[in-house]
């Protein structure tokens with residue numbers, strides 16, 4: 001971090017409420033959440049199953065809409081955009097890593113990495129792409145197809161792809177859910193390194209304390225509310241915090 005005291009928000013939600021359904025069966029998945037995801041930081045969102053983690057991430061990323069409140073990427077309020085402009089904003093200013101790697105099987109690793117840029121008609125920044133390829137350690141796999149890679153390698157391609165367009169923020173939803181612990185640790189290390197070395201922002205949903213420990217800060221949700229946050233997390237500290245929530249509920 002630099003010496004500046006002002007925190008620039010890569011993304012944020014203000015008094016975010018999300019209600020699914022209506023009447024007796026309505027579910028209040030987010031119940032008045034205020035969260036800032038600081039630029040240049042790796043933030044993990046944790047909480048028990050059903051606490052609203054995915055809902056918060058999807059609404060912050062413009063993949064879903066809030067019932068009330070506001071979500072911003074940078075200074076742009078997502079609720080003020082029509083569908084087309086929202087799609088463009090997601091494409092140009094956000095990156096995504098999901099549990100399923102979502103690579104295109106017929107394209108090479110290199111083509112998968114630059115696919116979002118190609119679809120947007122943007123030219124890949126050669127220097128940036130080269131740096132990403134080195135960060136994720138795929139230089140000798142660039143001309144392979146996804147089926148020729150291990151799961152961990154495929155997810156590393158997805159990480160490079162998410163950062164390819166220099167997005168303001170990369171949203172990762174259980175990015176290690178399909179990986180063994182060693183590959184998972186590698187992917188998390190790469191996410192942390194990409195944040196550090198390229199000054200990007202990552203917001204990651206996880207239920208795994210070991211994964212959360214790779215983040216700079218962990219936010220804890222319970223019943224759709226932000227109940228705690230932890231700087232410089234360790235897996236043990238996160239696990240203890242989670243146990244305390246479970247004991248209370």
Ligand SMILES: Nc1ncnc2c1ncn2[C@@H]1O[C@H](COP(=O)(O)OP(=O)(O)OP(=O)(O)O)[C@@H](O)[C@H]1O
Nearest residue numbers: 020021027029048049050051052053054055056207
């Ligand atoms: N499309 C939907 N329709 C109705 N209810 C939903 C929908 N999506 C989520 N919910 C409900 O909203 C609440 C929050 O769900 P969400 O998926 O955000 O939680 P989560 O913390 O990500 O859970 P998990 O760790 O199990 O993935 C849950 O009670 C869930 O059942």
